[in-house]
Amino acid sequence: GDSVTQTEGQVALSEEDFLTIHCNYSASGYPALFWYVQYPGEGPQFLFRASRDKEKGSSRGFEATYNKEATSFHLQKASVQESDSAVYYCALSAGNNNNRIFFGDGTQLVVKP
Amino acid sequence: GGIITQTPKFLIGQEGQKLTLKCQQNFNHDTMYWYRQDSGKGLRLIYYSITENDLQKGDLSEGYDASREKKSSFSLTVTSAQKNEMAVFLCASSIQQNTLYFGAGTRLSVL
Numbered sequence: 001g002d003s004v005t006q007t008e009g010q011v012a013l014s015e016e017d018f019l020t021i022h023c024n025y026s027a028s029g030y031p032a033l034f035w036y037v038q039y040p041g042e043g044p045q046f047l048f049r050a051s052r053d054k055e056k057g058s059s060r061g062f063e064a065t066y067n068k069e070a071t072s073f074h075l076q077k078a079s080v081q082e083s084d085s086a087v088y089y090c091a092l093s094a095g096n097n098n099n100r101i102f103f104g105d106g107t108q109l110v111v112k113p
Numbered sequence: 114g115g116i117i118t119q120t121p122k123f124l125i126g127q128e129g130q131k132l133t134l135k136c137q138q139n140f141n142h143d144t145m146y147w148y149r150q151d152s153g154k155g156l157r158l159i160y161y162s163i164t165e166n167d168l169q170k171g172d173l174s175e176g177y178d179a180s181r182e183k184k185s186s187f188s189l190t191v192t193s194a195q196k197n198e199m200a201v202f203l204c205a206s207s208i209q210q211n212t213l214y215f216g217a218g219t220r221l222s223v224l
Contacts, residue, residue, distance in 0.1 A: 032211060043117075043203050043215030044156070089155065093211040099144055099163055100171075101211060105155035 002027040002094045006104035013080055014112050021075040021107045023064070023090035033057075033066055033073040034091040038106070044089055085111045115140035117216035119204050124221045128196040134189045134219045136204030145187040146213065149173055150201040159202075162187055191221070198223040 007022045025031065032051045036044040048057035053068040062077045075088060090104040117138045126132045138145065144163050148156040158171030160179035168179055178190040187204060199222050205213040 034212070036213070041217065043205070043217050044213070046212050046214070049212065099161060099169070099207075099211070100158065101146070101207075101213060102158075103148075103156040 002031070002092060002100075002102050004090050004092055004102055004104035006090055006107050008107045009105070010108040010110065012110045012112070015081055016079045017111075019075070019077040019080045019084075019109070021088055021090075021109070023073045023075065023104060025071050025073065025090075025092050027092055027094045029094055030068075031092040031094045033064075034093070034101075035062065035064060035073075035075050036089040036091060036103075038087045038089065040086075044087075047088075080109070080111045082111045082113050085109055115142075115214065117204055117206060117214055119202075119216035119219050121219060122217065124219055126191070126194040126221065126223050128194060128223060130191075130194045130223075132191040132194055132221070134191075134202050134204075134221075136187045136189070136216060137185055138187075138204075138206040138214070139185065140206055140208075140214060141184070142206035142208055142214070143184070144207045145181065146205040146207070147171075147177075147179060147187065147189045148203045148205065150203055150218070156203065159189065194221075194223040196223055 005024045034049045035047040038044040048059040050057040050066040056065045087106045146161040147159040157173045159173045162181040165184045201218045205215045
């Protein structure tokens with residue numbers, strides 16, 4: 001079945017560090033891929049999406065590139081801030097059943113000042 | 114812009130009790146979702162609905178019922194609350210490109 005794997009449960013960084021959160025997927029067909037961010041006490045918020053191979057999605061300094069060969073969509077940011085501390089979710093929408101969205105387990109990012 | 118309103122924000126129930134969670138959206142979106150969020154386990158789909166009066170089961174539908182009587186509202190019922198259960202229930206709606214817009218959640222605790 002369709003699934004998303006985020007390998008890091010938690011990432012701890014200092015301000016201005018480079019961030020990578022890994023996301024790999026398994027899906028039949030050609031899924032759309034998403035990143036969401038969730039702050040404490042709130043629901044997840046859409047960050048950005050990508051729909052085709054080599055497409056780059058970006059928002060608020062975060063970016064990820066759709067890699068069909070590696071089945072990956074890794075989130076990166078060049079210089080994190082304390083305000084980026086949150087939980088980040090990778091998600092996919094499978095092409096054969098567009099209304100179902102599958103989420104990874106989430107990665108808690110903690111940025112120390 | 115639109116908003117998704119979930120009520121109540123906090124829900125405390127007793128073991129075996131039937132509990133209902135409500136969700137309203139004013140985006141005029143066709144599709145609505147209920148997800149359950151447990152610590153360290155991501156978001157798991159309970160039910161979704163692609164239009165008024167439609168219901169589709171997700172991976173976690175056992176123990177839950179849902180109802181979509183109007184396009185703008187989607188309710189979820191826990192048919193029999195489990196002792197010590199603690200989770201956040203998130204409602205969302207989406208446009209055709211599947212970008213989800215979430216409410217702030219209902220936090221459930223069962224005594």
